[in-house]
Amino acid sequence: MCHAFFRDASFYRFLSRVDETIADEARSSGCPYCGGVLHSARYPRKPRGVREVLDEGYATRLSFCCATCRRRTTPPSVRFLGRKVHLGVIVVLVTALAHGLTPDRRARLIEQLDLWPQTIARWRRWWRESFAASRCWQALQGRFLPPLDRHRLPGALLGRLEGEALSQRLYRLLWLIAPVTTTLVLPLPVALPALPAFQDRAV
Numbered sequence: 001m002c003h004a005f006f007r008d009a010s011f012y013r014f015l016s017r018v019d020e021t022i023a024d025e026a027r028s029s030g031c032p033y034c035g036g037v038l039h040s041a042r043y044p045r046k047p048r049g050v051r052e053v054l055d056e057g058y059a060t061r062l063s064f065c066c067a068t069c070r071r072r073t074t075p076p077s078v079r080f081l082g083r084k085v086h087l088g089v090i091v092v093l094v095t096a097l098a099h100g101l102t103p104d105r106r107a108r109l110i111e112q113l114d115l116w117p118q119t120i121a122r123w124r125r126w127w128r129e130s131f132a133a134s135r136c137w138q139a140l141q142g143r144f145l146p147p148l149d150r151h152r153l154p155g156a157l158l159g160r161l162e163g164e165a166l167s168q169r170l171y172r173l174l175w176l177i178a179p180v181t182t183t184l185v186l187p188l189p190v191a192l193p194a195l196p197a198f199q200d201r202a203v
């Protein structure tokens with residue numbers, strides 16, 4: 001199943017730069033609770049699945065702690081989907097492809113990424129239940145006509161986004177769902193950083 005960008009280190013570096021842009025914006029706004037100064041207080045992370053193409057930036061998730069009230073501010077992320085140990089890219093790609101995947105390809109995919117079938121089933125449930133109930137989805141769904149079938153998330157959303165290349169549509173989707181990766185309501189920076197062209201051919 002795999003697509004070239006999926007194994008391309010520069011794709012992941014780009015997503016890191018996007019996360020840094022979002023985090024810079026959050027930091028410059030100050031603490032959302034008291035307006036205090038935010039200090040870096042990253043969470044350690046050990047993402048699974050494509051470790052060989054990830055740089056050391058993926059060992060942490062950007063987060064801040066307020067110098068005054070000590071409360072946490074964790075900005076939205078296009079890399080980490082909440083606390084899942086697999087990156088958002090993997091969760092989206094695998095669950096979008098899981099709709100209509102043949103048993104053979106499914107087995108190969110699970111092997112390539114070292115995924116348990118129960119993990120995929122859990123992710124699909126997450127889309128159907130948690131994501132479909134989120135404020136992020138409530139805000140998003142009104143932007144699509146005809147309405148998206150929430151039972152077919154995230155494939156239905158991926159199929160509706162602009163961009164010929166899968167990497168482009170995947171990136172847009174990660175950007176749109178980034179608010180769900182944090183409990184804080186933080187506005188994303190207005191402009192979506194442009195994704196460079198990546199090889200999308202299947203390998």
Ligand SMILES: [Zn+2]
Pocket residue numbers: 031032033034035036066067068069070071
């Ligand atoms: Zn504060």
